[in-house]
Amino acid sequence: MSAVDDLLRAEIEPLQYGIFFGLLVTLAIIEVFVFRSPNPPQRKLRWPANVGLTILNIIVIGALPVSGLLVSDYAQVNDIGLLNIFEVAPLTALVIGLLFRSFISWLIHLAMHKVPLLWHVHRVHHTDTYIDISTTVRFHPIEFLINTPILMVSILLVGISPLTLMLYELFDTAMAIFTHANVRIPKRLERFIRFVLVTPDMHRVHHSTWQPETDSNYGATLSVWDHLFRTYRDKSPDALSKMQLGLTEFQDDRSRSLWWLLTLPFQSERASLGAHTILQDSQPTPEKGNDK
Numbered sequence: 001m002s003a004v005d006d007l008l009r010a011e012i013e014p015l016q017y018g019i020f021f022g023l024l025v026t027l028a029i030i031e032v033f034v035f036r037s038p039n040p041p042q043r044k045l046r047w048p049a050n051v052g053l054t055i056l057n058i059i060v061i062g063a064l065p066v067s068g069l070l071v072s073d074y075a076q077v078n079d080i081g082l083l084n085i086f087e088v089a090p091l092t093a094l095v096i097g098l099l100f101r102s103f104i105s106w107l108i109h110l111a112m113h114k115v116p117l118l119w120h121v122h123r124v125h126h127t128d129t130y131i132d133i134s135t136t137v138r139f140h141p142i143e144f145l146i147n148t149p150i151l152m153v154s155i156l157l158v159g160i161s162p163l164t165l166m167l168y169e170l171f172d173t174a175m176a177i178f179t180h181a182n183v184r185i186p187k188r189l190e191r192f193i194r195f196v197l198v199t200p201d202m203h204r205v206h207h208s209t210w211q212p213e214t215d216s217n218y219g220a221t222l223s224v225w226d227h228l229f230r231t232y233r234d235k236s237p238d239a240l241s242k243m244q245l246g247l248t249e250f251q252d253d254r255s256r257s258l259w260w261l262l263t264l265p266f267q268s269e270r271a272s273l274g275a276h277t278i279l280q281d282s283q284p285t286p287e288k289g290n291d292k
């Protein structure tokens with residue numbers, strides 16, 4: 001396994017960018033022909049803010065003074081973390097490490113929805129009124145600043161190996177683009193894939209405006225955690241293609257402004273709703289809405 005470790009270590013950045021941009025272009029083409037939602041994607045209106053956040057996040061991630069790989073190396077050299085302390089066999093440690101890393105992502109995502117302060121930051125991702133490959137990195141940069149220390153501590157506690165971490169990051173990069181793509185996978189194949197992996201249809205439910213659906217399907221890579229912790233929700237293909245996406249209170253064009261998205265976590269509830277929504281609140285309550 002050390003040969004794979006050496007190879008990945010030397011080529012991790014080109015591999016990650018290659019997977020990211022390669023899949024981005026491939027799925028952008030597929031989205032045009034085999035789409036789940038027939039609604040116009042309004043790329044000219046939505047993409048500038050999404051691309052802006054993607055560029056900002058690439059800069060922020062690159063500027064972070066620590067990386068998971070550094071922490072993992074430190075844990076391995078100093079025998080820190082359960083897998084290192086108990087000298088678990090490499091292949092077993094790899095499987096446990098991958099499962100644990102995937103679980104941590106699920107747990108952080110759950111916290112992003114359940115802790116009000118974190119939801120203020122994470123809702124930037126959910127304000128997109130359509131989802132396609134451009135939604136993949138539509139996150140507020142603060143979200144990475146919150147995630148990173150939690151991930152570092154988790155790596156130290158469990159002793160996730162550098163190889164495990166590099167393999168997971170490549171897998172996660174591919175899955176992040178795949179699950180946000182507006183693509184339609186043949187039903188039987190999609191059902192087969194979702195036994196193990198999160199599919200675009202499964203993640204689309206998570207972007208619903210209806211809160212019980214927004215608060216479901218937290219998985220980013222493996223679907224097992226949502227099944228295990230009963231946060232899994234399904235929807236028929238027909239309902240998926242017609243469902244409203246985003247957050248009920250932000251269906252207007254503010255969600256397409258990069259500046260508004262960057263300031264959203266710092267806005268009070270009332271300020272972020274704005275006069276438009278407050279006026280709407282005086283109308284009869286809609287049957288389904290996201291009242292977070």
Ligand SMILES: [Zn+2]
Nearest residue numbers: 109113122206
């Ligand atoms: Zn979410």
